[in-house]
Amino acid sequence: MSPTEEATVDIAAAWMRGGTSKCWIFAAEAVEATPLDLDVLLENALGSGDHRQIDGVGGATSTTSKIAVVSRSTDPGADVDYLFGQVGIEDRVVEWGSNCGNCATAVGLYALQEGLVAIDGETTPVRLRNVNTGAALSVAVATPGRRAPQDGEARVPGVESGGVPVELIFQGPFDFPGAFPTGQAREVVSAGGVVAEASIVNAGAPAILIEAGSIAMSGTESAAEIAERLPMLTGFRAAGAVRHGLILPGRPAPNAVPKTGVIGPARDYRTSDGALVQARDYDVAVRMLSMHAAHPAIGLTSAVAVATAAAAPGTVVRSLRSGGGRTLRIGTLSGVVEVDWTTSSGGGVDRVSLHRAARRLATAVLHVPTAGDPVRLGTTERPGGTVELPVPA
Structure with missing residues (x-):
């Protein structure tokens, strides 16, 4: 099928809340199977180019116009790879130059619910690699009864309802002067x-x-x-x-x-x-x-x-x-x-942790318009060059 043969293309996705953000999560294999350029796929799916995102599934705010593309990792130090995208609202653009910790908490729960990582006890660790930045993160997801929960009672500031408890850990080192690009603290x-x-x-x-x-x-x-x-x-x-x-x-x-x-x-x-x-x-x-x-x-x-x-x-x-x-x-x-x-013994920050909550909001098939730019399968442009989609070989 080509974009000229059909008006829409279908793709499965999970709609997740992580902390104070909402994030559409796509399996990398599903993204690869579509004929659309990744940026076009996401802009069309979320309805970018309209401040209301009325013809898409975006939430029309910066914290609800986010996506992650997820797969098992081929890196021995990680269980799951995810590519994070901040999808423009009024502008038809996807920014690939950053990471999102709130969405990472959702990715951790998603990985357990989808069987990408085996459940291990009452709390299950998931090692994450953010493909955009190379950052190493990990989450500890509550898995009571050795099952991936659908909901929970954990709450975070800014959200009235509960979710599955998730501890998010950013792995360092973050120290001075390494974490200060100009070499100055102030x-x-x-x-x-x-x-x-x-x-x-x-x-x-x-x-x-x-x-x-x-x-x-x-x-x-x-x-x-x-x-x-x-x-x-x-x-x-x-x-x-x-x-x-x-x-x-x-x-x-x-x-x-x-x-x-x-x-x-x-x-x-x-x-x-x-x-x-x-x-x-x-x-x-x-x-x-x-x-x-x-x-x-x-x-x-x-x-x-x-x-x-x-x-x-x-x-x-x-x-x-x-x-x-x-x-x-x-x-x-x-x-x-x-x-x-x-x-660390040298005084630098080894790791930073926060307690969050996550919940799956929906499992859906999106019907995405195919109009857009020429196809660029398998890679997407980002600052500093291109990055492969996180699909295991």
């Missing part, structure tokens, strides 16, 4: 005539973490207040992309990376639902961008970057956090997210 960054103090961190994902006070912010702003400052913050994302070596000066920055955050000291604030969070209940205030808006909570890769900066001397986060130790309570728009880490 530096001056300018964008659009505004000067800020920031830390440039690459742990979990490339990130630029800006001291709130240096740009007349607090780090406890509402989503509407972040939206008012979006042009300024987008300029800092581009400046951060240059310092990370993602783009050349003057070039447009990717929408998904670097992760861009405003960091402030703990103070009383109200969540997006109106709940009061008192300063004594968390350590540092963080407001992250997600594509072209305020993130409703915090992406887990961003949380890893914030935790790594909290552990390193001299950073913006370290200077603003209250308390100490190897746990960081992050005040987000949805409430407090807790991050833990372990350290």
Whole structure:
């Protein structure tokens, strides 16, 4: 079958919630079996090019327009490979340059439900490899009665309903100066005539973490207040992309990376639902961008970057956090997210862990329009070149 012979192509998928994100998960073999270029397949499936994504299955927000392509891994250090894509909403584009920890929790549960990994006791570990970045992660999924559950009671800030408990672990090392591309813990960054103090961190994902006070912010702003400052913050994302070596000066920055955050000291604030969070209940205030808006909570890769900066001397986060130790309570728009880490004998961060919840929402067959660009089977373009789909040989 060719795209000119049929108006649509069918592909099976699972719709999963992981943490505060929703992610469509495709088996790599199913993707390979379609005649469509991967980007076109995903743009058409999710309905990109329309801010409502009305003719597709995307959720019309940055946290619900995500996909993962999954297979058993051929890497001896991993059980499952997954390729993560951030699918554009108004723009017909798929960004392949980052990772998503929330979707990784969903991939772990999916792998057990689909039999990609054997269940092992009341809790089952799954070793993951993110194909985009090469990052090594692992999850520990609750498997009571040695069965892959469909639901559970674990809750996370920003989601009212429960899910299957999943511990997500990002494997390091994340240390200074290795996780700081410029070799500096803190530096001056300018964008659009505004000067800020920031830390440039690459742990979990490339990130630029800006001291709130240096740009007349607090780090406890509402989503509407972040939206008012979006042009300024987008300029800092581009400046951060240059310092990370993602783009050349003057070039447009990717929408998904670097992760861009405003960091402030703990103070009383109200969540997006109106709940009061008192300063004594968390350590540092963080407001992250997600594509072209305020993130409703915090992406887990961003949380890893914030935790790594909290552990390193001299950073913006370290200077603003209250308390100490190897746990960081992050005040987000949805409430407090807790991050833990372990350290090596040399003082570097060995691994970062978070507790999340995941649940399968649907198992579906998508009827995807075939109109689009020429076919490029088996590979997809991404910053830095091409990457093979994670299909075992």
